[in-house]
Amino acid sequence: MNWEVIFKYLPQLAQGAILTLELVAIAVLAGLILALPMGIARASRHWYVRALPYGYIFFFRGTPLLVQLFLVYYGLAQFESVRKGPLWTYLRDPFWCAVITMTLHTAAYIAEILRGAIQAVPPGEIEAARALGMSRFQALFYIILPRAARIGLPAYSNEVILMVKASALASTVTLLELTGMSRTIIARTYMPVEIFFAAGLFYLLIAFVLVQAFRLLERKLRVDALQGR
Amino acid sequence: MTLDLYGFGPALAAGALMTIKLALSALTVGLVLGLLGALARTSSIKPLRWLGGTYSTLVRGVPELLWVLLIYFGTVNLMHALGELFGKPELELNAFAAGTIALGLCFGSYATEVFRGAILAIPKGHSEAGMALGLSKGRILWRVVLPQMWRISLPGLGNLFMILMKDTALVSVIGLEEIMRRSQIAVTASKQPFTFFMVAAFIYLGLTIIAMIGMHWLEKRAGRGFKRSAA
Numbered sequence: 001m002n003w004e005v006i007f008k009y010l011p012q013l014a015q016g017a018i019l020t021l022e023l024v025a026i027a028v029l030a031g032l033i034l035a036l037p038m039g040i041a042r043a044s045r046h047w048y049v050r051a052l053p054y055g056y057i058f059f060f061r062g063t064p065l066l067v068q069l070f071l072v073y074y075g076l077a078q079f080e081s082v083r084k085g086p087l088w089t090y091l092r093d094p095f096w097c098a099v100i101t102m103t104l105h106t107a108a109y110i111a112e113i114l115r116g117a118i119q120a121v122p123p124g125e126i127e128a129a130r131a132l133g134m135s136r137f138q139a140l141f142y143i144i145l146p147r148a149a150r151i152g153l154p155a156y157s158n159e160v161i162l163m164v165k166a167s168a169l170a171s172t173v174t175l176l177e178l179t180g181m182s183r184t185i186i187a188r189t190y191m192p193v194e195i196f197f198a199a200g201l202f203y204l205l206i207a208f209v210l211v212q213a214f215r216l217l218e219r220k221l222r223v224d225a226l227q228g229r
Numbered sequence: 230m231t232l233d234l235y236g237f238g239p240a241l242a243a244g245a246l247m248t249i250k251l252a253l254s255a256l257t258v259g260l261v262l263g264l265l266g267a268l269a270r271t272s273s274i275k276p277l278r279w280l281g282g283t284y285s286t287l288v289r290g291v292p293e294l295l296w297v298l299l300i301y302f303g304t305v306n307l308m309h310a311l312g313e314l315f316g317k318p319e320l321e322l323n324a325f326a327a328g329t330i331a332l333g334l335c336f337g338s339y340a341t342e343v344f345r346g347a348i349l350a351i352p353k354g355h356s357e358a359g360m361a362l363g364l365s366k367g368r369i370l371w372r373v374v375l376p377q378m379w380r381i382s383l384p385g386l387g388n389l390f391m392i393l394m395k396d397t398a399l400v401s402v403i404g405l406e407e408i409m410r411r412s413q414i415a416v417t418a419s420k421q422p423f424t425f426f427m428v429a430a431f432i433y434l435g436l437t438i439i440a441m442i443g444m445h446w447l448e449k450r451a452g453r454g455f456k457r458s459a460a
Contacts, residue, residue, distance in 0.1 A: 062437045063430040064398035066409060075423035168292035179295055192302035196295055204290040
């Protein structure tokens with residue numbers, strides 16, 4: 001193991017790690033916003049409300065993220081209307097393509113987490129809210145969603161960690177995040193073991209910090225106590 | 230979209246076959262590693278527990294793609310040294326072997342936790358009963374613990390297998406001609422990226438659906454004997 005090489009390229013790897021964090025941060029937040037209406041619709045009692053999010057979730061969970069990324073980055077360029085459209089500035093930029101794909105992908109998973117969480121809210125609490133004269137929307141916003149947020153938080157934290165790892169795929173569309181940066185450095189130094197080792201340590205560090213942060217948040221929101229544990 | 234897929238149909242079918250082969254071989258490696266990991270994790274020997282824990286934590290914390298790249302490019306020197314030892318200096322890990330090892334390693338690290346949970350879920354009285362009957366430790370493991378562990382962990386393993394099926398796409402990065410790589414080749418020749426990546430997506434969707442049906446069947450089969458004995 002050549003430690004000198006690792007130390008020499010540490011700043012560049014850190015730069016890649018920052019891009020990784022940027023990608024993940026935007027994706028998991030935008031994904032959450034996108035997943036909210038989908039998760040609520042997915043928990044609906046009416047099949048026609050459930051059908052569309054179900055199809056979306058089925059596609060995005062059943063196909064590899066790599067395929068989705070290539071569909072957005074290379075695939076959309078097949079259509080003349082997209083190339084001439086107003087969104088082309090974003091769709092030909094690998095950063096935005098990665099962000100869009102990761103958001104769409106993670107939204108499908110988060111929507112499923114939300115559905116599970118919404119359905120896990122004790123029915124008695126919803127009935128109590130309705131008995132107090134709350135409308136359906138009031139019950140949703142004041143009772144069901146805050147409760148579901150706490151129930152779904154542990155699963156959401158898992159999803160965030162998974163997205164950190166999934167972000168490595170962005171390197172396949174020429175983005176210089178942690179993995180992409182490592183591959184560039186390796187092309188220069190021919191030292192795959194050292195550089196990938198260092199990149200692996202960065203991923204472990206990011207995952208560790210995120211796990212601790214979520215643990216803190218869970219304690220603050222008293223997730224354990226609320227789940228009767 | 231024309232139905233003959235610009236003549237790439239057979240190539241894509243061959244790619245799908247390669248994907249299935251890769252998934253099954255990685256599954257085999259992963260199940261063995263997962264079992265070893267779980268036995269180490271639940272062992273009464275402290276260094277073994279530590280080893281199993283380190284394996285599952287380290288592998289799960291690093292992206293699958295990085296493992297594929299690390300094992301494919303990182304073992305060149307190692308394979309070279311091994312080759313010289315056996316008089317075959319050209320020895321190299323091909324993409325299929327590297328993919329199998331990398332994906333198997335990742336599957337195994339998750340399977341370790343699934344198996345561990347299953348082992349812990351088996352009532353302690355069962356192995357105590359085995360001991361009271363005079364069975365050896367090995368026989369208790371083989372006859373009492375493993376059959377129950379297998380049944381309990383099947384749903385978890387099914388999920389992991391679905392994830393593995395999708396992760397096989399990563400091996401296209403090191404050039405193995407599975408669905409993803411074949412689609413990329415078709416895209417280069419036909420200039421129809423959306424068409425071919427969409428076709429790839431639907432092949433993966435089909436494969437995961439088949440895997441899902443297979444897992445349901447396996448779960449039902451494994452649960453059958455259990456229900457009968459419980460009644």
